Amino acid sequence: MAAPVRERVQAVAVRIGYVPDAVARSLRHRATRAVGVLISDLRNPFYADLAAAVEQRLRARGYHMILANSDGLADEEEAAATLFQASRVAGVILAPVTALATRQLVDAGVAVVEVDRQLAPGECDAVLVENEEGARMATGHLLEIGHRRIGLLLGELEWQTATERLAGYRSALELAGVPFDESLVPRSSFTAADAARMTGELLDRRPDVTAIFATSNVLAEGAIAEIQRRGRRIMTDLSLVAFDDVPWMRLMQPAISAVAQPTIGLGRTAAELLLDRLDATAPPEPVVRRLETTLVLRGSTAPPGR
Amino acid sequence: MAAPVRERVQAVAVRIGYVPDAVARSLRHRATRAVGVLISDLRNPFYADLAAAVEQRLRARGYHMILANSDGLADEEEAAATLFQASRVAGVILAPVTALATRQLVDAGVAVVEVDRQLAPGECDAVLVENEEGARMATGHLLEIGHRRIGLLLGELEWQTATERLAGYRSALELAGVPFDESLVPRSSFTAADAARMTGELLDRRPDVTAIFATSNVLAEGAIAEIQRRGRRIMTDLSLVAFDDVPWMRLMQPAISAVAQPTIGLGRTAAELLLDRLDATAPPEPVVRRLETTLVLRGSTAPPGR
């Protein structure tokens, strides 16, 4: 249209504060610029960083994020999946607790990326971390410096992250010729409080453990609290490694050795995989990405016995 | 309608996977169940907890959350406000960086709650924390145990939280008859790295400081890193208090004394204020809530000089 007309119309639009109705536009286009993001717990820095990275990439490409917490509950996850489906989101990025939600969405024709855990392999894209390799590195390091009785703190055992990290632990033991001892692996837990209790039970049952491998930042938090409560000193009395490095671990004295996850990369990759699929830039078959971890050695791990 | 018919229809709906289109419904109703939430930085546990609390309350009342990060940037905030307005959200909860976004939304007739900071007083609801009182308690405690030269680490000086916390610091000094010394208050900063640098400059310029009050969890992180880097010991050499208690502060040895904010309450209250206003349960005039803080004394604060 003519430039002067265009300008006049624009001016009026601004003056009366006209903003096009995205709802009507979405109905017309049968597509929204919203992406559903479902995580377990926003208060856990791992998921917060993940969500922040996702949001940043979405925003950069003109999408926005509907964020929901599942609290690790299947019911909440189902509800969120239905919400996303009803909202006609362009796609969904989720840390699954069950395969059902993913399946429901995929069946409904919405693009899904599973992140951190994969529960519906072959049905959608997934972005994961090298859990087994990371756990092998951490355990291997402890073995190398002489530890033989290494306690393992695991989260929800049904979760892929837990089983893979357990596999890495076992694999490192096997490589070192150290037999696996079930009594060093307390029953699953989730919260820091649970982890503290588990750590206490472990130390009571097996006072001979010389090192602990906590397989999440939350579990590490609980373990540290309990170790301190008992007046035992990290590194001197007991070595500690964590899976999932978070900023405060660097501040502890001694600083906590940890397997750093590419958390930002996880979120960034998930968002890009999804947006590429929306652009039909992606291949038709599901793509799975495994991102590497890094072992960050700090002061919390030392040879046993003094 | 008749029960058997209803049942048959329901069954078919489930079988073919029919989910009502929320977009069409929203267009028809001229209202959505979405709430825009805009925070500064999801990676900061304070905002993550805030967002988690908001999301929980929204979900409980049948709303969902469009979450955006402003990164403390006015441009991003403007963009988010326009997105929210275009999306015809039921309301907006935001930690403002400028008054403009709030104003734009209020003018457009959308319900707004400012949280953590209030930049458009009288124009919308707000939920804040007793910043001045909290800072007075923290500073007062340091003064009581004998400190006289207390360094103050402040964030963005334009932000209300910073000015109020500064006011609390000054008020405590005044009550104790200690003159305010500008050289103890380095120029504003924001990130942990900035705080570390600021702390270094402060300790160089004023080697006689015996205590530091870091007015956010991020600033405390930077301060601790720098103090450790210099080989100085918290409590023994230098007392430290933080504003905004976060879980890792309890794990430090000595554990960090901090002014605990009711972060979850802040989010919960913001969501409830907003939803009440949508229900027209709220009074017509803006309501402002100030939530109390608590001083949690731990090991990082001790009398100066041994």
Next chain:
DNA sequence: CTGTTAGCGCATTCAC
């Protein structure tokens, strides 16, 4: 190049 029209999926209104 401008103006008109039809329909996205739902819910409300009216007629039956």
Next chain:
DNA sequence: GTGAATGCGCTAACAG
């Protein structure tokens, strides 16, 4: 009680 019509605000496809 059930069924048909209308319009929410936009845009794509038309006709003028």
